[in-house]
Amino acid sequence: MKLLKEMANRDRVFEFLVPQQSPVDVRHGPILYLEDVSVSFDGFQAINKLNLTIDDGELRCIIGPNGAGKTTMMDIITGKTRPDAGSVWFGSRHNLLEKSEPEIASLGIGRKFQKPTVFEALTVFQNLELARATNKSLLPTLLEQMNGDIRAQIEEVLELIGLKELHRQEAGILSHGQKQWLEIGMLLMQRPRLLLVDEPVAGMTEQEMERTAELLTGLAGKQSVVVVEHDMGFVRSIARQVTVLHQGSVLAEGSMDEVSNNPKVIEVYLGEEA
Amino acid sequence: MWLTQPLYERSTRIFLGVLLLAMILVTLLHLAVPADHPLYVSAYTVNLFGKYLSYALLAVAVDLVWGYLGILSLGHGAFFALGGYVMGMYLMRQIGDRGVYGHPELPDFMVFLNWDALPWYWLGSDSFLFTALMVMLVPGVLAFAFGYLAFRSRVTGVYLSIMTQALTFALMLAFYRNEMGFGGSDGMTNFRDILGFDLRTDETRLALFLISGVALAVGYVICRALVNSKLGRVCIASRDAEARTRFLGYRVERVQLSVFVVSAMLAGVAGALYVPQVGIINPSEFAPLFSIEIVLWVALGGRATLYGAVIGALLVNYAKTYFTGVMPDAWLFALGGLFVLVTVFLPKGIAGLLKQRKQAKEKEEEVPA
Amino acid sequence: MKPLLACLLLFLTWLPSLSIAEEDVRAGALLEALDVRSFADKGEAISELAISEDPRTRYWLNALLDGSLQRTHEGRFVVVLNNRGRSWPVEDALTQEDLGEISRRELNRISINNSLRNQIRSLIAVADLYSEDLSLRRASAERLVGEVDEALAEFLAEHIEQETDRRVQQRLSLALAIYQLEQGELDAVAELHGSLNTDARIALSRAAAQEENPLLAQEAQAALSAIEQRLKMNRTAETLYFGLSMGSVLVLAAIGLAITFGVMGVINMAHGELIMLGAYTTWAMQQLLPGQPGLALLLSIPAGFMVSGLVGIAMERGVIQFLKGRPLETLLATFGISLMLQQLVRTVISPQNRTVVTPEWMSGSLVVNDALSLTLNRLYIMAFALLVFMALIYILRRTRLGLEVRAVTQNRAMARSMGIKATRVDMMTFGLGSGVAGLAGVALSQLTNVGPNLGQAYIIDSFMVVVFGGVGNLWGTLVAGMSLGIINQVIEPWAGAVVAKILVLVFIILFIQKRPRGLFPQKGRAAGD
Structure with a gap:
């Protein structure tokens, strides 16, 4: 019994049980690498020979009109959708196409959905608890006990996302913006190497947006962040490198200024003017 | 330890307390009250309550997968029946040569079919320990195979x-089918002893009732511990x-599979408790109607509460006994x-109603303050 | 004794007319000869009777065959018209004059044995060969196959030439050839080559087994294996037919579900009971129109559709619409409704099964050859199932309702903002699916007993078909239903009906693991969520 108890508190004691958090080999280049990825649904080519490289520690914004394939791209990276062709590598060691969603998640890729998805029947605190980076296989999950250390980690994030007051509330009663924040908080608890953030500021006030921008830029460097966003103002405020997707492939890449002056991009966004 | 953790929780204590009280009360009213007294609980009624308690355990098992995992199983009756059949096989073997045909080893229906030896899957069915193991293993293995796929x-x-x-x-x-070797449409019945105790005596019936109560309590605590753990979340x-x-990194299918198997095992135990009390097991326990009925018990009591499942099972079955008798x-x-x-x-069932009322009360109390 | 009786008979029958009386004397003697103890003598008397050209021959032979030719204690030959009770109404065997009732103790039957019975049958058949009525001639030729003896063979050899109908001719040649084969004639083998007739096959296998004539045995063996080949093909065709027939029943039962479940996403556990209501509508229609089962059946088609459709709409309005987006709760609620509908039928009509009459034009079968005949009712149901299927495809693809249904399915909010009344569309769709269940019930009433449990028998099968075919795909339902029907019929001969059913269920359970979205899955982003 004692052994079991200790295993439950295993964070430091049993090193072999700690999921290998950073086996991601980035010595030879980018952290995420998509090559010639294509996928189609019922004849509709959602992603067409997409090539994308994200460097370690980079903050990348991806923009593009509706139907450009942004969400599908995220689905492919996280293992939800299997592409018809192409390859996806996480570091130089992990072929993501061979892995399931939980495997990809435990490799260190976190995702925030376009529509905020939190566990509405659980409290804010419990949402964060479930997200916390730890061994997520069956037995440790069953036996894990709450302790001061875990509590401290969760409270730290609660502070950061400003939901400390609400931590006993069920997540279902949160406002749209609060849910967005909770989901970002869950991402932080996961301590991923790579964050995929789909429309993080939809439904947020100006002030909340600013804080989100601050948070995301703060993360960059330690972690790699890919942000998909429609709000150009927000993109401008955080972006160093911007990729424009159109009809399932990369239309342009560069700094915000380069991209917004690119005639092809203008044509796509503004119509036939060019 | 995590398994005992629910014992420090108020709702579990209330549940266990009420259950214990009911068990003591029934025992006292049965043993200490003279038979002509209006409060006397007859052996028949004790038997009936024992049956309800095994149903309640079954309902808890269904609530575990439906309430907490969101898996609406319309086939839990199968696990219940399998547990019952395993127990039935043991009870059949206990009859020994007292059957109609007087065969020392073969149950009557096999003699009737002109079989000359027990099929291999009847091996070990004369051992109670083996049976007790199989009562959980057989439904568990089926649930594992089905759930895995x-x-x-x-x-x-x-x-x-x-x-x-x-x-x-x-x-x-x-x-x-008769060829299956489980007695075909008639199933198995005319049981006599369990562990040497005559099934038809009042004492055995009372004991089975009490054992069912204990099994329900244990099953309830296991399920409660499970849902209170992080795995439950x-x-x-x-x-x-x-x-x-x-996307958080949990292997959902493994969680589903393991809880599904645990639930199937509990259902098997419920079936094994049920069979000696009703004295028969036949294929009608596999009927889809029965499985859906179990779900109704849970729905009525309130899903994802566990105690709601128990309330539902008791209420519906009491109503069933009453109605089928009267009209x-x-x-x-x-x-x-x-x-x-x-x-x-x-x-949200009856449990939902109770919660609502409680919350409303709390609010009322808050207003003047 | 006997001459005396004959005189008496003469005396009795002499009265009406002399010329008839003369004939009746002969006839009376013929009948008289039948009343002997020895069966051999009786056989001769029967042959005598058959070749007498008396027009009443057939009447007497038939009476002799069914034991109604009897003799009173006075020695009079009578035909018993009805042998219930103690006194039987009889008529005179010669004059066919009604004689009222006679106590059964006053009567003695002219008894026959089995070989005489066969003889009589062939004789009647021969007599019928002269009939003007073609169907009578065909039936008699059919009966003669395998029953030919030497005398008959001679007769047939001559008679075949006179026959004008080709089918009668073929049958008679077949009958003759079987006889000739039995006599060891080699030419007969060629005649029997490829015949699927059971008697021909028996004769051939006998010829193949005998050892006196090796050449004949060899030829017969060759002919037999050719027949085996053809039989196999016919059996395959038969399995296919039964499979398709069962499949079309499955499709009929499932197609309504494919609409409510596939298009609307509503799990209707009461679907089976809607089928049952359709079947009961047919029964009720036949009660309303006694003596006209065909008309009643035809009227039941719209009526069954209306009844089940209206009940379906009532369910949708009354319960299902409140459970939108909660499929599991819908499942439970509709299950509750199914229990109530069952009990309603039990209480209001009866817990017992009701029989629905099959109209004449639907009974009988289409004979393809000796080994293959297709029952008409199944053929009609197949056609009906296809018709219903086509109609549904048309409604969903080509009509305004179909367009609106698809619009609401794909994007409810958008459809509503374009002015489509989504709730009305829900109601109509559910009504349509339920109505089709009613149609299935009308069809099923022609195959099985109509009882309160009829629906339960089909609900799981229907779900299997829809899930197997791929939800939301009517063509998938068609293919799935047909293939499940055929698979079932293929397994059934060697595994038995119950095991076949179990195997099919297990097969689907495993199949769904491999392809959770069925044979023809809906693709695309929307399908994932």
Whole structure:
């Protein structure tokens, strides 16, 4: 019994049980690498020979009109959708196409959905608890006990996302913006190497947006962040490198200024003017 | 230890207390009250209560998967029946040569079919320990095989419900066949002893009632510990947002599979307790109707509460006993109506009503302050 | 004794007319000869009777065959018209004059044995060969196959030439050839080559087994294996026919579900009971129109559709619409409704099964050859199932309702904002699916007993078909239903009906693990969520 108890508190004691958090080999280049990825649904080519490289520690914004394939791209990276062709590598060691969603998640890729998805029947605190980076296989999950250390980690994030007051509330009663924040908080608890953030500021006030921008830029460097966003103002405020997707492939890449002056991009966004 | 953790929780203590009190009360009213007294509880009634308690355990098992995992199993009757059949095999062997044909080893129906030896899967059925093990293993293995295939390919929701229904339906058809070696449509009955105690005596009936109560208590605490653990929260998470749970790194299909297997084992135990008390097991326990009825018990009591499942099982079965005695034709109307009323007007069941009232009270108390 | 009786008979029958009386004397003697103890003598008397050209021959032979030719204690030959009770109404065997009732103790039957019975049958058949009525001639030729003896063979050899109908001719040649084969004639083998007739096959296998004539045995063996080949093909065709027939029943039962479940996403566990209501509508229609089962059946088609459709709409309005987006709760609620509908039928009509009459034009079968005949009712149901299927495809693809249904399915909010009344569309769709269940019930009433449990028998099968075919795909339902029907019929001969059913269920359970979205899955982003 004692052994079991200790295993439950295993964070430091049993090193072999700690999921290998950073086996991601980035010595030879980018952290995420998509090559010639294509996928189609019922004849509709959602992603067409997409090539994308994200460097370690980079903050990348991806923009593009509706139907450009942004969400599908995220689905492919996280293992939800299997592409018809192409390859996806996480570091130089992990072929993501061979892995399931939980495997990809435990490799260190976190995702925030376009529509905020939190566990509405659980409290804010419990949402964060479930997200916390730890061994997520069956037995440790069953036996894990709450302790001061875990509590401290969760409270730290609660502070950061400003939901400390609400931590006993069920997540279902949160406002749209609060849910967005909770989901970002869950991402932080996961301590991923790579964050995929789909429309993080939809439904947020100006002030909340600013804080989100601050948070995301703060993360960059330690972690790699890919942000998909429609709000150009927000993109401008955080972006160093911007990729424009159109009809399932990369239309342009560069700094915000380069991209917004690119005639092809203008044509796509503004119509036939060019 | 995590298993004992629920014992420090108020709701579990209340539940266990009420259960214990009821068990003591029934025992006292049966033993200490003279038979002509209006409060006397007859052996028949004790037996009936024992049956209800095994149903209650079954309902708890269903609530575990439906309430917390969101898997609506329309085939839990199959696990219940399998546990019952395993127990039935043991009881059959206990009859020994006192059967109609007086064969020392073969049950009557096998003699009737001109079989000359027990089929291999009857081996060990004369040992109680082996039977006790199989009561959990057989439903567990079936649940594992079925769940492994289903959850791995992410068959969920309505599809899974229909598949579980097909599973129990297929088993029912199979058990109706004489060739299966389980007594065909008549099933197994005319049991005599369990562990040397005569099943038809009042003392054995009382003991079985008490054992059912203890089994319910233990099963309840196991399930409560499970849902109170972090794994329980992962269950709820996967129930409400399965994809999101995967993206957090949890292997949802393993969680589903293990809880499903635990639930099937509990159902098997319930079946094994049920059979010696009713004295018969036959393929009708596999009928899809029975499995759906179990779900109704849970729905009426209130899902994802565990104690709601117990309340529901007791209420519906009491009503069933009452109605089928007084006006048998009305029972199916009542049952059908209950399905509709509960789903439309009482989605959270009786437990939901209780919670609502409690919250309303709390609010009232807050207002003057 | 006997001459005396004959005189008496003469005396009795002499009265009406002399010329008839003369004939009746002969006839009376013929009948008289039948009343002997020895069966051999009786056989001769029967042959005598058959070749007498008396027009009443057939009447007497038939009476002799069914034991109604009897003799009173006075020695009079009578035909018993009805042998219930103590006194039987009889008529005179010669004059066919009504003689009222006679106590059964006053009567003695002219008894026959089995070989005489066969003889009489062939004789009647021969007599019928002269009939003007073609169907009578065909039937008699059919009966003669395998029953030919030497005398008959001679007769047939001549008679075949006179026969004008080709089918009668073929049958007679077959009958003759079988006889000739039995006599060891080699030419007969060629005649029997490829015949699927059971008697021909028996004769051939006998010829193949005998050892006196090795050449004949060899030829017969060759002919037999050719027949085996043809039989196999016919059996395959038969399995296919039964499979398709069962499949079309499955499709009929499932197609309504494919609409409510596939298009609307509503799990209707009461679907089976809607089928049952359709079947009861047919029964009720036949009660309303006694003596006209065909008309009643035809009227039941719209009536069954209306009854089940209206009940379906009532369910949708009364319960299902409140459970939108909660499929599992819908499942439970509709299950409750199914219990109530069952009990309603039990209470209001009866817990017992009701029989629905099959109209004449639907009974009988289409004979393809000796080994293959297709029952008409199944053929009609197949056609009906296809018709219903086509109609549904048309409604969903080509009509305004179909367009609106698809719009609401794909994007409810958008459809509503374009002015489509989504609730009305829901109601109509559910009504349509339920109505089709009613149609299935009308068809099923022609195959099975109509009882309160009829629906339960089909609900799981229907779900299997829809899930197997791929939800939301009517063509998938068609293919799935047909293939499940055929698979079932293929397994059934060697595994038995119950095991076949279990195997099919297990097969689907495993199949769904491999392809959770069925044979023809809906693709695309929307399908994933």
